[in-house]
Amino acid sequence: MSDLDARQTRSMPVPEGFEGQRVDQVVSRLLGLSRTVAADLVAAGDVTVDGEPCATKSERLSAGSWLEVLLPPPPEDVRNRTAEPVEGLDVVYDDDDIVVVMKPVGVAAHPSPGWTGPTVTGGLAAAGYRLSTHGPDERQGIVHRLDVGTSGLMVVAKSEIAYSELKRAFKERRVAKRYRAVAQGHPDPLSGTVDAPIGRHPRHDYKWAVVADGKPSVTHYDTIEVFPGASLMDLGLETGRTHQIRVHFSALGHPLAGDLTYGADPTLAQRLGLTRQWLHAYRLEFAHPSTGRAVTFTSEYPEDLETALARLRADQ
Numbered sequence: 001m002s003d004l005d006a007r008q009t010r011s012m013p014v015p016e017g018f019e020g021q022r023v024d025q026v027v028s029r030l031l032g033l034s035r036t037v038a039a040d041l042v043a044a045g046d047v048t049v050d051g052e053p054c055a056t057k058s059e060r061l062s063a064g065s066w067l068e069v070l071l072p073p074p075p076e077d078v079r080n081r082t083a084e085p086v087e088g089l090d091v092v093y094d095d096d097d098i099v100v101v102m103k104p105v106g107v108a109a110h111p112s113p114g115w116t117g118p119t120v121t122g123g124l125a126a127a128g129y130r131l132s133t134h135g136p137d138e139r140q141g142i143v144h145r146l147d148v149g150t151s152g153l154m155v156v157a158k159s160e161i162a163y164s165e166l167k168r169a170f171k172e173r174r175v176a177k178r179y180r181a182v183a184q185g186h187p188d189p190l191s192g193t194v195d196a197p198i199g200r201h202p203r204h205d206y207k208w209a210v211v212a213d214g215k216p217s218v219t220h221y222d223t224i225e226v227f228p229g230a231s232l233m234d235l236g237l238e239t240g241r242t243h244q245i246r247v248h249f250s251a252l253g254h255p256l257a258g259d260l261t262y263g264a265d266p267t268l269a270q271r272l273g274l275t276r277q278w279l280h281a282y283r284l285e286f287a288h289p290s291t292g293r294a295v296t297f298t299s300e301y302p303e304d305l306e307t308a309l310a311r312l313r314a315d316q
Contacts, residue, residue: 008071008096008130010159014049016063023047024057027069031160037072046070071160072133086123092153092297097162097290099129100155102299105276109145109154120154131156132163143167144175147243151302152179152281157289165289170240178283179235180301181245182308183254184265186231190223194248198241207261208243210251217241219248227312229268230257246277257308272308280305 010031018026027038027047039057041047047054048068049061061067088104103109103120110121121141124131131141134157141156143166157163169175199214201207218238225232231254235245243262249255250262258264258274272278285296301309 008159009068010071010096010161011066011068014061014063014065014067018061019063020060022057023049023054023059023061023067026061026067030067031069031071041069041072083125084118084122085126086118086120089118089120089123089127091127092299093295094129095158097157097159097288098155098166099124099131099158100153100284100297103146103151103154103281104302105149105151105304108148110139110142115148117148120156124156129158131158132160134160134163144170144177144240146281149276150279150281151305153284153297153299154281155284155286155297159290162289166286169286169289173238174286176283176285177237177240177281179237179245180280180282181233181235181249182257182278182305182312183231183233183249183252184257184268185229185254186226187221187223187233187249187252187254190231192221194219194221194252196248196251198244198247208241208247210247215239215241217244217248219245228315230312232309232312245279272311273304274308275304278305278308 012030014026024035024038024042027041028035042054042057045053046069049065086107089107090102091099092102093100101120106117108115108117108119110119121131133140141158141163143155143157143163146152146154155166157166195218196210197212197214198208198217199211201209202211216239220236222234223231224234237244246256246259246262255263256277256279257272258269259277260266260269280301283298285294287293288295
């Protein structure tokens with residue numbers, strides 16, 4: 001694929017709030033590009049206003065004028081290096097700005113040191129998706145993550161403005177993320193909030209723990225179904241720490257079923273057929289980065305989690 005084939009065009013009216021501003025400023029702010037990149041696009045003739053190429057980067061724009069920008073291509077080495085088909089990576093929704101996927105278990109959000117397995121970014125690249133060029137090369141388009149061992153919904157940015165807006169929305173906690181989990185035992189109370197700081201485990205580098213000097217971490221939970229020795233939980237996060245749900249429920253004395261790293265019963269895991277923690281990100285709700293309209297996406301449980309749940313229900 002040539003660089004020209006990989007490039008995307010974004011078209012939009014100039015908002016009233018940008019009346020009289022320089023074209024490089026407007027392109028930078030609307031599309032989340034650096035001022036340098038915006039100026040280079042103007043100089044290359046890749047920015048037009050009402051169908052005419054902009055003469056200079058300092059040209060002033062009028063509200064309502066039609067702005068069209070041919071975006072720069074993503075780096076070829078990044079596209080080729082990470083592209084790898086991912087079985088089970090299902091696209092739930094796709095438009096010019098975002099792509100929402102159901103990430104299967106065993107897949108990382110993006111490449112990282114020591115990880116040689118499949119990734120969301122690699123799977124999307126192999127399927128022909130072109131993501132935002134913002135962020136480090138290995139994480140372009142990634143605005144939030146799920147653990148390798150956790151399945152569920154992820155939104156990935158395709159446009160530059162989507163990357164900027166979604167990163168801000170996650171930082172300001174304006175994205176509603178809901179999870180389902182099976183915890184061992186029956187939490188008391190059945191609904192509540194865990195407000196406990198999380199940091200590196202004092203003895204095991206690969207684990208996290210509730211520690212006094214950790215980062216603030218808040219998990220809300222509701223019990224929605226009870227089984228002998230286990231509970232199906234609905235969870236909402238105020239923060240997004242690594243392994244947050246797993247660490248919090250382990251600290252409560254109710255580790256997630258199948259989560260041997262954080263103290264789950266291996267006998268129960270074997271009986272339920274679990275080779276990972278019973279945890280699934282089943283719902284995402286946020287304001288669309290371009291339209292501002294609320295969008296909601298949901299996902300069914302994967303087969304392994306559904307099977308484990310059926311076995312628990314059969315025990316009642």
